[in-house]
Amino acid sequence: xxxxxxxxxxxxxxxxxxxxxxxxxxxxxxxxxxxxxxxxxxxxxxxxxxxxxxxxxxxxxxxxxxxxxxxxxxxxxxxxxxxxxxxxxxxxxxxxxxxxxxxxxxxxxxxxxxxxxxxxxxxxxxxxxxxxxxxxxxxxxxxxxxxxxxxxxxxxxxxxxxxxxxxxxxxxxxxxxxxxxxxxxxxxxxxxxxxxxx
Amino acid sequence: xxxxxxxxxxxxxxxxxxxxxxxxxxxxxxxxxxxxxxxxxxxxxxxxxxxxxxxxxxxxxxxxxxxxxxxxxxxxxxxxxxxxxxxxxxxxxxxxxxxxxxxxxxxxxxxxxxxxxxxxxxxxxxxxxxxxxxxxxxxxxxxxxxxxxxxxxxxxxxxxxxxxxxxxxxxxxxxxxxxxxxxxxxxxxxxxxxxxxx
DNA sequence: GTGTTTACCGAACATTCGGTCAGTTGACAA
DNA sequence: TTGTCAACTGACCGAATGTTCGGTAAACAC
Numbered sequence: 001x002x003x004x005x006x007x008x009x010x011x012x013x014x015x016x017x018x019x020x021x022x023x024x025x026x027x028x029x030x031x032x033x034x035x036x037x038x039x040x041x042x043x044x045x046x047x048x049x050x051x052x053x054x055x056x057x058x059x060x061x062x063x064x065x066x067x068x069x070x071x072x073x074x075x076x077x078x079x080x081x082x083x084x085x086x087x088x089x090x091x092x093x094x095x096x097x098x099x100x101x102x103x104x105x106x107x108x109x110x111x112x113x114x115x116x117x118x119x120x121x122x123x124x125x126x127x128x129x130x131x132x133x134x135x136x137x138x139x140x141x142x143x144x145x146x147x148x149x150x151x152x153x154x155x156x157x158x159x160x161x162x163x164x165x166x167x168x169x170x171x172x173x174x175x176x177x178x179x180x181x182x183x184x185x186x187x188x189x190x191x192x193x194x195x196x197x198x
Numbered sequence: 199x200x201x202x203x204x205x206x207x208x209x210x211x212x213x214x215x216x217x218x219x220x221x222x223x224x225x226x227x228x229x230x231x232x233x234x235x236x237x238x239x240x241x242x243x244x245x246x247x248x249x250x251x252x253x254x255x256x257x258x259x260x261x262x263x264x265x266x267x268x269x270x271x272x273x274x275x276x277x278x279x280x281x282x283x284x285x286x287x288x289x290x291x292x293x294x295x296x297x298x299x300x301x302x303x304x305x306x307x308x309x310x311x312x313x314x315x316x317x318x319x320x321x322x323x324x325x326x327x328x329x330x331x332x333x334x335x336x337x338x339x340x341x342x343x344x345x346x347x348x349x350x351x352x353x354x355x356x357x358x359x360x361x362x363x364x365x366x367x368x369x370x371x372x373x374x375x376x377x378x379x380x381x382x383x384x385x386x387x388x389x390x391x392x393x394x395x396x
Numbered sequence: 397g398t399g400t401t402t403a404c405c406g407a408a409c410a411t412t413c414g415g416t417c418a419g420t421t422g423a424c425a426a
Numbered sequence: 427t428t429g430t431c432a433a434c435t436g437a438c439c440g441a442a443t444g445t446t447c448g449g450t451a452a453a454c455a456c
Contacts, residue, residue: 013403013404014403029314030314031231034314046403046404047405048444049404049445049446050403050404114312116227116229150392152388153385153389154385161386161389164369164370165362165363167366167369168363168366171362172362187351190351190393191351191360192393194348194393234412234413234414245435247416247434248433250416252433256414
């Protein structure tokens, strides 16, 4: 019954991880700038000063959250299935994985999608995100050159509409037993690719 | 040459309208909560206190901006062309007009799309916006009952994806001589309705 | 029991916030 | 030349902001 080292569930209290996940929740409710450390403390059930025992400050909290979303996007882009095969199939795979990531890490991705570049932290995140946008833009362009997407709309515009649709999921999706990431990705691919192909 | 009353262009200086339009620009750059009255004053080229000569305060500035976007949406929804004819055609008309409005009043609509409900002003705006969402949701459902949209995806989900795509335009669109609202609406309708119909 | 560590509190910090107000400026009318 | 008035300044207020710091209670190690 007794575990040798590091008991399975330690005593009550927070750690950097629990502070981060609760903080990100509040950031998404009120917006990062609209959230005070007092708000976070209330949500954590501690005083303001206790937060600084676990994390260096408000902006670091944001930085860690944004990295969690961005790392997911880059892992996805680095996968073999995003690099081999027909461009249209690579694109569909990336779209499906993007939906999955968005739902898996919903609060983190939501936060990323709302960043406007107000600080060095936010600017760095925007830059990394743009890198991903360039990547998916290349995929759509490749599919266009392949002749598998409609030729009457600019590929760059198609990319923005397609991933605009994906990202808009963060605005309304709430986890529920009925709606899995797979089902949602299916519906999105049906609609977007139904009008994308030709 | 001389105009009888109220000269065509008065002396320099601001008025409530110019303060609002510049303020909305800054709100969109830095976020409403991330914008201080000091920031606004800098953008206007006056001191903080001068702003209060023209407008009652920060929150009123937001309220007026949000109303400008919401009024547009409700005018659109009240139009005869949104009420007569086949549901699928009413829907297409509403989508096209939504794109046009989004571009016509880009800063105001952008601001609206980012509201999270932090104050009474924001909550009221969210409520009005949700009213519009219910309206378009009804249009898609009517089209589904009409049999003009694909039956294998829930109409409520289709609504969210469709208007998620429309709203996502605010994230990247910047006015340019090349890209008119009409062209953009054409591209969006091609893609979205191409996968929507059946 | 004695130290050490973990997780926290309460008070205070410098700064910034949205907002107020008494006065100043400069264009225009008479 | 004087008076009016729209448009603005500069000094200021109380409250809220993110952060720091000295202290402390409870759990643990020995």
